[in-house]
Amino acid sequence: MQFSIFQPLPYFAPDQPTGWPQAPKLFTPEHALTSVQQNMDIIDAADEGGFDYISVAEHHYASRQMCPSPTLAAALISQRLKNAKIAILGVDLPLHNPVQVAEELAMLDTFARGNLLVGLFRGTPNEYITYGHNPAESKASFNEAVELLLRAWTEPEPFAWEGIHYRYRMVSIWPQPIQRPRPPVLVSGNSPSSAEFAARHRLKIGLSFVPVDKIPQMVEVYREAARRHGWEPGPDDVLWRAFAHVGETDEKARAVCDEYDYGDAMGILAPTPRQLASTATMMGEVAAGFGGPAGPPPGAGPVRPAIMGGPETVIEQLQAVREAGVGIADLIFSADFLPPEVSLESVKLFSKEVIPAFR
Known part of the structure; x- marks a missing residue:
């Protein structure tokens, strides 16, 4: 079993209020610079401690995350890694020009010496409020964008693309990825249609915050x-x-x-008190565009991590995850108001006591 640490690059400010979107006036350079160093301390510990991947992901306007550009973050992190590979899990593809994404990721794969794992996703519903994209078109545009990106990485000659959502007279990206025929690509497997899409294109799947007892069924749909x-x-x-x-x-x-x-996966999506009514309405409309209920997303409420306990307990929990069909566990050790020094100690203990049990 492989292990990845998902580092959301938290903004570690103990008095930072919760809520999305966050007011820019609350940002301070002092906390930002301190947070950068604290994040790198955690990443270095994971790299030295035997994690296979360091992963980052795209989120906008989030109060306790500093990663609107995962490609930029991954490029910076990849240059300090001595052992682990870098993973972008992931890019919110419908929000971007897919040809530009293909170029940037190919460049990253080159500078990361061919050690890149790529996750491509539609993004959480709140992301569609930020850049003004139509959520009702997100699934179709995402599928087309993935197919365009894969062809841009593997087509040996310049080509034109005349699709429904994207049209380019010329596509001929340079540099190409170091990994051949392309870097490994992962898409969501949280629905049967997503699993079907992944299988058709021979892509990996990612299951986010899925209860362990539900994993075997979802893996079998994919297989x-x-x-x-x-x-x-x-x-x-x-x-x-x-x-x-x-x-x-x-x-x-x-x-x-x-x-x-x-351990609350919905924490970064909770609107600020000032934006509660308007954001709830917009989020409801976006969720409806995604095919979900036409109303504000239900709050998950306080929950505990799926992987939690002393080393022996965590080993047993992860053995169950492996038996359910998972080969890569992408684990979050830093989020919300958990102090960075607590996250760091947890990562070190995981490296010392848990990872060796799976080697």
Whole structure:
């Protein structure tokens, strides 16, 4: 089993209010510069401690994340890594020019010495408020953009693209990726249609915040679709993202998560009090465009990480995840109000006590 640490590049300010979007006036250079160093300390510890990947993702206007450009973040991080590979999990593809994304990722793969894993996603509903894109078209535009990007990486000659959502008279990106025929690409597997799309294009899937007991069913949907398309995915074709925290004992780990309300996947999407009514309305409209309910997204409320406890407990939990069909665990150790020094100690303990059990 491989391990990835998803570092959302938190803005570590203990008095920072929650809520999306965050007011720019609350940003301070002092906290930002300190946060950069604290994030790099965690990344360095994961790199030295045996994690296979360091992953970043795209989010906009989020109060406790500093990563609107995962490609830029990955480029910076990749140059300090000594052991781990870099993963972008992921790019919100419908918000961007897919040819430009293909160029930037190919350039990144070159400068990262061919150690790049790419995740392409539609993005969370709030992202469609930021740049003014039509959420009702997001799925169709995403599918076309993925196909265009894959062709841009593998077509040996310049070509034109006349699609429904994208039209280019000339596509001929340079440099090409170092990895041949292309870097490994991952898309969402959280729905049967997404799993079918991944299988048709021989892509990996990512399962985000899926309960462990639901993983086997979702993996089988993906595998069955792949069989229909003439291939068989392996464990490393399935990535699972979840919150994690390791303490010296189960009791200490639980106490930390309860104290800092750590593990709520919907935390960054909660609107500020000032924006509550307007944001809830917009989010409802966006969710409806995604095919979801025409109303504000239900709050997940305080929850605990799926991976939580002392080392022995965490090993047992991850063994269950592996048996469910997952080959890459993309774990979040830093989020919300969890202090960076607590995250750092959790990462070090995971590296020392947990990773060796899977080697």
